[in-house]
Amino acid sequence: AQSVSQHNHHVILSEAASLELGCNYSYGGTVNLFWYVQYPGQHLQLLLKYFSGDPLVKGIKGFEAEFIKSKFSFNLRKPSVQWSDTAEYFCAVRSTGFQKLVFGTGTRLLVSP
Amino acid sequence: GAGVSQSPSNKVTEKGKDVELRCDPISGHTALYWYRQSLGQGLEFLIYFQGNSAPDKSGLPSDRFSAERTGGSVSTLTIQRTQQEDSAVYLCASSTTTSGAWETQYFGPGTRLLVL
Numbered sequence: 001a002q003s004v005s006q007h008n009h010h011v012i013l014s015e016a017a018s019l020e021l022g023c024n025y026s027y028g029g030t031v032n033l034f035w036y037v038q039y040p041g042q043h044l045q046l047l048l049k050y051f052s053g054d055p056l057v058k059g060i061k062g063f064e065a066e067f068i069k070s071k072f073s074f075n076l077r078k079p080s081v082q083w084s085d086t087a088e089y090f091c092a093v094r095s096t097g098f099q100k101l102v103f104g105t106g107t108r109l110l111v112s113p
Numbered sequence: 114g115a116g117v118s119q120s121p122s123n124k125v126t127e128k129g130k131d132v133e134l135r136c137d138p139i140s141g142h143t144a145l146y147w148y149r150q151s152l153g154q155g156l157e158f159l160i161y162f163q164g165n166s167a168p169d170k171s172g173l174p175s176d177r178f179s180a181e182r183t184g185g186s187v188s189t190l191t192i193q194r195t196q197q198e199d200s201a202v203y204l205c206a207s208s209t210t211t212s213g214a215w216e217t218q219y220f221g222p223g224t225r226l227l228v229l
Contacts, residue, residue: 036220044204044220090156099144099163100172101218103156 002027004093006104013081013111021076021107023065023091033074034092034101035065044090050074061085083113115139117221119205125227126195134190134224138207145188146208146218147180151201159203162188195228202226 007022025031035047048059055067065076074091088108092101118137126132138145147159158172162182173179177196182188192199202225206218 034217043222046217046219049217092156099161099169100146100158101148101156102158103148105155 002093002095002098002102004091004102004104006089006091006107008107009105011107011109013109015083015111015113016080017111019076019078019081019085019109021089021091021109023074023076023104025072025074025091025093025102027072027093027095030096032094033065033067034094035059035063035074035076036090036092036103037087038090038106039087047076047089081109081111083111085109086111117205117207117219119203119221119224121224122222123225123227125229127229128197129194131191131193132195132226134192134203134226136188136190136205136207136221138186138188138205139219142207142209142219143185144208144216144218145182146206147188147190148204148206148220149201150204150223154201156204159190192226195226197228200226200228 003026005024033050036044037047038044047063048057048065050057050067058064063078065074067074088106090106091104094101120135143164145162148156150156160180161169177193180190202223204223205221208216208218
């Protein structure tokens with residue numbers, strides 16, 4: 001069965017600090033990878049996605065993620081976080097032949113001003 | 114354009130009662146998904162509809178859960194004889210046709226269900 005692991009459940013950073021959130025998945029075939037974000041009181045929004053091609057993908061608000069197939073990882077990065085990045089971040093994977101998304105348990109990020 | 118909408122936004126019910134949750138997908142999206150977000154369980158897939166194909170019900174946790182999609186648009190998720198462990202946020206998502214293509218799912222605001 002597919003699974004997604006997000007190792008950091010809670011992260012606290014100061015503004016301007018760099019961010020890296022880990023995401024690992026277990027599936028040996030072709031996958032699509034996603035990062036969704038849920039800001040306080042808002043619904044899930046797509047941050048970025050990887051379908052194929054360049055393994056370094058750029059998303060909204062200065063976020064990027066790198067797909068490393070050999071490590072089954074899709075870590076999310078941002079060089080300098082802002083207070084407005086306070087949110088919960090979810091990594092998700094979809095594999096060939098399946099339409100459902102399998103989500104990680106999420107990482108709550110708190111950015112202090 | 115409007116996004117995915119869900120109603121009600123909040124629902125409080127008593128244990129043993131039936132509830133219906135509604136989802137209006139983005140216009141033109143042929144694929145519709147239901148997920149559940151609960152404490153300790155994260156986001157779990159429940160059911161998926163694609164056009165006129167038979168739905169993928171593999172994520173429904175019990176036979177108390179059912180869903181239908183009328184006219185290829187609006188969907189209703191029904192939970193019969195609700196239990197306290199059904200308390201969660203129920204999320205709906207939609208995407209354009211998936212016939213072999215990789216499509217992004219867009220999520221609605223969810224229905225927060227509390228079973229007393």
